[in-house]
Amino acid sequence: MRAAVYYNNSDIRIEEMPIPEIGPDEVLVKTIASGICGGELMEWYHAPRAPKVMGHEPAGIIVDKGSQVKNFNVGDRVFVNHYVSCGTCRQCLRGRFTLCEHLKESKLFPGTTCEYFRVPSRQLNRDTLIIPDNVTFAEATVCEPWGCVLGGLKVTEILPGDTVLVIGAGFMGMGFLHMAPLFGAGKVISMDLSDWRLNKSLSMGATHTINPKTENPEEKLRDINGGYLADVVIVTVPTVQLYSQGHNLVERGGFLHLGAPTMPEPLWTINPQRQYFTEMKVSAKYSADHNDTSQIMKWLAAGRIDAKAAITHRCELDDTFSAFRMMLDAGESLKTVVYPHGIDQEIQPVSKKIGTDS
Ligand SMILES: [Zn+2]
Ligand SMILES: [Zn+2]
Known part of the structure; x- marks a missing residue:
């Protein structure tokens, strides 16, 4: 599969890598939309951890599931949160889920600005949401940032x-x-x-x-x-x-x-x-917990909030670097959503397209 790999703010490459394998309690998601996060522009934080596959604001379709997975099915449209609390540590028992001592132990692999990603059991069980029919993939991606x-x-x-x-x-x-x-x-x-x-x-x-x-x-x-x-x-x-x-x-x-x-x-x-x-x-407040993301999804479904108006651009995987640079310039853009399998995978059009025929 193809993935957008971050090296530094001047170097993002599209690279080939294997489609992740899944365990019996995991699922594989085909990434339809993945938001580029303002946090990904923080070179002081990310460059020392590079190279790494970009993305943590995904929405997609489950295309494969392990034998023990009961609550989700192949074909489900889902949003998945990247940082998920354990539910049992000292901070989780205090209700401070974003301070969970194990928050970063389980991750969406290898990232989400790529064609497919693996959802570990913790993310699947604690913060994977079915996307209602009237919510687009792009809108669903905001459950993470607006959850924060x-x-x-x-x-x-x-x-x-x-x-x-x-x-x-x-x-x-x-x-x-x-x-x-x-x-x-x-x-x-x-x-x-x-x-x-x-x-x-x-x-x-x-x-x-x-x-x-x-x-x-x-x-x-x-x-x-x-x-x-x-x-x-x-x-x-x-x-x-x-x-x-x-x-x-x-x-x-x-x-x-x-x-x-x-x-x-x-x-x-x-x-x-x-x-x-x-x-x-x-x-x-540092991050979004499972309550925050599900509440954003409910507000989206109810039409109480309008994410479309804030998603100003969308692009193909090949245009990830130019989209990233545009966000860095902080000009006339707010949120850009990348479509690793093509913009035509979206159920209805949102916002402007970056690239050759925009
Ligand atoms: Zn984010
Ligand atoms: Zn915890």
């Missing part, structure tokens, strides 16, 4: 009517501002340097926008919010500068959510008096 967003919103304290500021309007920021109203948000403000992304934000659920290139964020925020800062600030840009800016834009009694990981250095310095006297609460 949903997990973040669950630990963020939004009171009904609260003004929520989302810093960064990439795919994850778009998820936060799109779903914050489902948690009771009043005004939702999108802040980004790109006017294209800010415009897109307005169609995804933002009520207001701030572009720091041309506007003073604090002044504009106070204008929008009756003189106050934001009740809730969510940072989706992975730098300490933006963590600090977010910290400074939280109103007294408010909440700061860290929605993206920075590099280990430089350290983050904050004003401790501001932290103490504002009684600000701070949260973070």
Whole structure:
């Protein structure tokens, strides 16, 4: 089979490798769609682990199953989560599934930006979801990234009517501002340097926008919010500068959510008096658990959220590198979905196509 293999941010190759073999309690999935994740652009994290097959946001069809597999059948359309908790370790018993001590022990092999992948028994039993008929493969892939967003919103304290500021309007920021109203948000403000992304934000659920290139964020925020800062600030840009800016834009009694990981250095310095006297609460969420992914799927099936609007591009496996570079440029794109067996495998068209006849 063919696979997109990551070496570094300037080197992604399409390579041949064997179709994975499966054990008696595993299944083989034919990958129809696989999202490229913003996290895959973090060269500092991935280059030391290269070469590796890309992808962890898959949707596909079960084409083979082991003799002991009971709950799934060949032909099932499925989404599979890549990190799955064990359910029995200390953190799992506390309900903190994304902190599971065994989270990364079991993996989708060899990745998902490839023609086929193996689903180990843990992933199969704890976080494989049948895709409802009215949800496309591409939409189903967002169960992972927007599952992370949903997990973040669950630990963020939004009171009904609260003004929520989302810093960064990439795919994850778009998820936060799109779903914050489902948690009771009043005004939702999108802040980004790109006017294209800010415009897109307005169609995804933002009520207001701030572009720091041309506007003073604090002044504009106070204008929008009756003189106050934001009740809730969510940072989706992975730098300490933006963590600090977010910290400074939280109103007294408010909440700061860290929605993206920075590099280990430089350290983050904050004003401790501001932290103490504002009684600000701070949260973070690292990944999506099995509750988050299944809840996203239910919202997709119910038409409560619109992933199509945020999936801006789709491409063939051969175009993975150009799609990756386009995401790195952070221009007029949010999420790109790769179709390892061809775009025509999708049940209905979504978004723009990258490549020769686009
Ligand atoms: Zn992801
Ligand atoms: Zn565990």
